[in-house]
Amino acid sequence: MKEIMTQIHLGGSLGKIFGKTHNRAVKTTSEAIRALCCTINDFERYLNNSKARGVTYAVFRGKKNLGEDDLGFPVSGEVIRIVPIIIGSKQAGIFQTILGAALIAVAFVASFTPFAAASPFLYAMGASMALGGVIQMLSPQAGGLSVKQDADNKASYAFGGVTNTTAQGNPVPLFYGKRRIGGAVISAGIYAEDQQ
Incomplete structure (x- = not known):
């Protein structure tokens, strides 16, 4: 795979804190996230703590919403967008969302660490996150006072x-x-x- 200079847009609170536009020479979307974690102070910590703040992320390459399996595909010069979404909002059920911790886990697994791939803890965590996402998408949302x-x-x-x-x-x-x-x-x- 060839490294391509890719533009990365950070939306919402990510853009306000860390800057809206970044350019990195990367091969895959997960490598772009890893590059941001390595070059921007506190970016990795912010992603790790996002679940505690009630935030999840949707990742887009061009107009296509990416799931965890798609992060390892090669980039083709399209803009990568990382958009924060509040956990439990109706948008979180529509988009395929990726928790901040899962973004970092995929970025490190993409660097071929055998320990991370063999860890049963990561498999259990991934399965529970996937099951929770499916349940959230299938269950009806209460309208509250509306x-x-x-x-x-x-x-x-x-x-x-x-x-x-x-x-x-x-x-x-x-x-x-x-x-x-x-x-x-x-x-x-x-x-x-x-x-x-």
Whole structure:
């Protein structure tokens, strides 16, 4: 493979902190990420700590969104864009997202370290991240207060919640301990009884 001078655009908070545009002579997208980690102070630490801040990343080469498997393909002079996305946002389910820690792991694995490839811990971590991503894409997202569409949906303290904002088909949370928030009504019924 031949090294090609490639332009790398960092979006959002990455662009504000580390600069929006960088040029590096690289062969692959993962090598571009590794080059940024080696040449920009605190870039690697920022990517490693992004999951704790609730941020994940989408990587694009040209207009194509790349998955983890695509990072090792050769670059062809197209612009590489790394865009931060908030974990749990609807965009995170649409794009194939890559956590900051996975970006660095792929960059180091691409440099052919046998220890990283043989580590069962990395396999387990990769599988759990992939499974979590699939579950996030398949599960419906609660609309929150935007679900409230009727004028009849007024405040009700009957079941411990301030307003009835639940809708059919949303995931049901499972709580342990004391409840300090409004609940979701799963089933309710009324029956009439004669009193004599």
